[in-house]
Amino acid sequence: MPFKNYKNTSFYLTVSVLIIALFRLILTSVIPLLDKTESRYAEIARLMYETKEWVVLQIDYGVPFWAKPPLSTWLSALSFETFGVSEMAVRFPSFLLAIILIILLGKMAKKEGVSFYLPAFILLTMPEFLIHTGVVSTDSALSFSIALIMISFWKAMQNETKTFWKYLFFIGLGLGFLAKGPIILIVTVPPIFLWILLQKISIKTVYTKLPWFIGIMLTAVISIPWYILAEQKSPGFLDYFIVGEHFNRFLVPGWKGDLYGSGHSQPLGMIWLFLLAFTFPWIQIVLYKLWKGRKTIFKDAYVTYLVFWLFWTPLFFTISKNILHTYILPVTIPIALLMMYWWKNQEKKRTILWVSTIFPALVMATFFFGFLTGKLDFYMNSDKYLMENQAIDFNNKESLYYWKEKSYSGQFYSFGKAKTILNTQALDTVLESENKSFLIVSNRRKKEIPKEYQLQLKPLDSNYKSTLYLLKTWETSVTTQMNNIKNK
Template sequence: MINRIKIAFTANPLITVLGILLLIRLLSLAIYPLMDTTEARYGEMARLMAETGNWLTPLFNYDVPFWGKPPLHTWMSAAGIEVFGVTEFAVRFPHWCAAVFVIALTAYLAKTLRLSVVKVAIVLTSTVVFYVSAGAVMTDMALTVGMTLAMVGFYLCWQGSKKWGYLGFAGLAIGLLAKGPVILVLMGLSVGLWLIWGFGLIKPWKELVKRVPLVSGLLLMLLLSLPWYLMAEQATPGFLEYFILGEHWLRFVDSGWQGDLYGSAHDEPRGTIWLFFAVAALPWTLFIPRALWRLWRKGIGFDLQTKFFLCWMVSPMILFTFAGNVLPAYVLPGVPAVALLLVYAWKGESIPLFKTLALTISMLLLLTAIVLGLGPSKDKSDRWLLEQRTQTIPTYYWDKLDFSSRFYSQGKAQLLQNKDEYRQSMTSPHYLVIEIKQLRLTNDFSMCQLQAERKRKALLLCGRS
């Protein structure tokens, strides 16, 4: 088996390129720390799940349930912790595996369409947002697994495979457990636009009923996803109201939504999602206009496959065009369609600078990971600061406890919020982490010794020995 793999890599340089891309991303998972706030927050939630054994409701803190997202991404990272321990690699590795699964699904669709499987895989893997997310502790890759399975399942079911139709509904269930009802909107936009654009206003809906097992498929979707929603509401009443109304309506229409329990909503100008797509899908967004021109010129118009790829690709941007609360990773569910579109446009031909661009992305990410691990991450993560302490001595934080501090202290760091609590802590040796700007404003900590500092925080050794 190993010899066959070696022969394949030697015989096909493109397979070598794909192998390098995936290997570099895999090796980078352990190089840099979890940084506040997103990765450290979701990493800490996974650590809490593994520690407490509460696999039903993700926890924001030991006594605070997290209602902001369903648990699939937390299950993934918590499973990694159960296998590898509390490390960066452990919480990131399951998301890398999810990315590989998305690549495999997209490649399978490419194979059925007689496109170059390896080229599709390379374009998808080397797209900036996909490459970064392939190993980032976030919700987006889990959602992309669901979206990709749903879209591939639908397309192959439309071509006559009922088995893939059911797999598509399983993909919707994955999306519901990864990020919620947004998967239904994304899928509905993609498929609905394609049916109308490709077949007209009336004809496709009759065909949809004939070709797709709608009733039994929807029942399968609910069977796989609804039990968790009902159990989560029973375990922490109020979850469904907050998640459905707050996260999926108020957050969408009000970028300054005051009901957010876990932070503050982003406030970007409307339409920013399109700019995010142009940057996040680099370097391949540069080739999309030329690809569309090639496809239009070939048939004096777009065929059904091109329309399918386009509807899939733009569905996240259409959904979030009028939303202010957006992030670059929101375009990720449409990125597999970018790879399919470009390879379809250059079917049988070489995309300009193909291997060079792909390998450049991987090298840049590796360099970025190394740089983050050596320096800049010290101001975005508490790993380096907490590594300077003796593990047996208690650690306190003054005024604020970041997610990375919880993760890297494995939940043992405690918060001091006033001087009375600080005076009580002085009866025994302990470490105190404090913002440097606060340290400079008072002499209350003059009895402590400076152990380490970075740009924003200092580690002090305090208390009586």
Template sequence: MEGSSSKHTLNKPIFYLLSTLVLLIIRVFINAVLPLMDKTEARYAEIARIMSETNNWITLQIDYNIPFWAKPPLSTWLSAFSINLFGVTEFAVRLPSLIFAILIIFMIGKYSKQQGLPFFLPAFILLTIPEFLLHAGVVSTDMSLCFCVVLTMLSFWESSKTEKRTVWNYLFFVGLGLGLLAKGPIIIILTLPPLCLWLLFFKDHIKVIRKMPWLIGTLIVIIISIPWYYFAEKASPGFWDYFIVGEHFKRFLDSSWSGDKYGFPKSQPIGMIWVFLILFTLPWMILVIKKIWTARLNLKTNKWLLFLMLWLLWTPIFFTISKSLIHPYIMPVMIPLALLIVFWWSSITLQKTYLITSLIIPIIAVIFFTVSLQNKSLEFYSKTDKYLLNDKADDSIPVYHLHKKSYSSRFYSNGKIKLMTSNQFNEALQTRTPFLLIISHRDTLSLKKEQKTKLKKIQSNKYKSIYSYQ
């Protein structure tokens, strides 16, 4: 009786609604307080800041007048627009990822209701998946791509359920068009193959292909995405070759691709994508693996189950042979993972155990973050220049970064920080003009004694110090 009562309590809608709200509030708080970290997140934030400042909505810029060819503009557009509304803050640049996460939550809730389960059950599951919770507050292209994949896949599924043409038939193409603006042709690679495989298993759904508005749909994709690609190449010749050929073929096939302008070689062992998938989805992935093994002989008997299975497995299968990858590549399959758990939820005997276990990582994250704020260890260990720049006393004194400007220093100085070379540093020390200088600890070791004596340390963290010269 006690176990039955506990299970009944856990399936009450209010539990999942309140849990979802609490997890979102925590994510909002962290989004607003956590500084932007170098290099990746601060880089995308700075690109958005420059777009907002220069009002150049065609060419993404990694620095003033230096184009950024690695990604399309959707997430940058939204972050830049958010900056226009809320100012140059962490919350503003992270807001689009949070909104995409919330939209996804509301898109998939109905599939839980259809099974007589709470609407916010899949939301709770998603927000306790470490990968999804992390990217609900990260400035990147991954959450926007995830949203586009979800829109494309679920639009196709809804289109398959009726012989009539509905709005879902057109939203399928909207998803593809937006996906081309979110991260490029990868949207096609991640969605069409699993859909084609699903149609091969259920040939009666070939009629879905026939009723899709291919002509109008193609026009929708073209109208949404192609104009930007055209103007981007016109404004910055060479973009097509770098982005289409380099980012989508050379990066995938060659982990040591020497043409990468913005990152660094990411050589992972073959099959590492599966390790990422398991580690960043604990504990839920353990449940899914068990259920898949149990249901392996009956996968073809349920169309929804096979649809989710193909969606979940295709992305890691595709990236299995690639060595050049990072864990955010698994983001598009967080949704089928959550929906599979919802599909099997009523048959799970250890619901309470999984619910409690899934909250461990968010709780640890909150405790760690709170303690870090209290003892200021966040300021010391964070790989960001925010706190160094916060401690400068006089805004009229110019600020420099020795050898190489970081993205966070650019963002938090509103682009005012300047680069100082070794020769310029020596010349500056011979003048009486005051300045502030950020120096990495590695570069500090190479300074001469007479140079150090002319500088006064203002603040330090684990990676850098900021000095004043009067």
């Protein structure tokens, strides 16, 4: 029977991890960049790579992007420098960060006497972690930084003989400031502080365990120079980023000050539903174990530390309405560490392992179903195939336009050449051009185009959200030219 002994369990974990990781790596190449968030950050990285502007992030040519620090964009742009511009290149840094975390936790697992592949299996079967193992996002770099901070602090407090852990704590802080900003302090310092208080650890002990002077200098050297340069090159950045992104976004429901979209307003406490759904089934097991051992939880310093790490983030975001499910990505690490710690005595391992494969199995089944039925292109939230199927040649004076609002995937796959038509006057100008022109119209915006103009549009291709048109005036112009040539 599978999982009857350690050898069978270890084999199942190893094979499962390799299959899921390989499948996830393949997806980084075959799935187009998805609107809106992923393709936006991919386009920001592409602009950095193209313009060589490494300080001020841009959301369009000459338009600064103040909403996030540069770490994830730097990594993606450097990946472009290495591999060229592609989906896999822009996603590879987040995949690599996930693998580094998996290896780090794997080594910790071996020291605890469990399979090296156990934490990898736990993480890769949690929906949130699997999604971010190869997606263009600032949350991957943030989660990596948080894990580095929290693990290194624990190691430093345990008289770890290897001194690099003491410095990794401050390196993690520096990277966190570059990954998402001051929020790194909000999601790491409180759980550490609460743990210190509960364990009655003296300030002197904390002071002597870490190289505070050198460490703070290290954090400052890593992070502060970019903030200074960004404000100098793009005045107003600090006010928008610090006040707007770190206070107004979370404390003002439906915040209207977002320059790059709209607030993601959710019911209060929605973060807990995200936690239950996107870390299934492992959070349910953790909650059961904690409830079962509720009388002794705080007697174990390690479990207490991980519990504070796990629950602080959702607790903090409970009062916020502007949230995303990605905010719970960092807590996948303490969930995995808790399961590693309990695994030797865990009951019903076989059932747990089978149930945990539900999400990755569904993802694989959905992908192959879409691929085999030919529906994958149609249901992807991306405009890649609309352009690719028509082989739009931007180097041969062919133009691509969007009605009212261009998508970020359109910007990325057109290499920044897609333009926006805001009104019928601008559409008249394009219709008068003799160049071959295409127009992508969102299905929800089609009614905004007057009927007399719709007659000038020839539908070529569509997906579930948009339709690609050829401007008929170009066809008429070409036909007229051909007839004139024949008549001569």
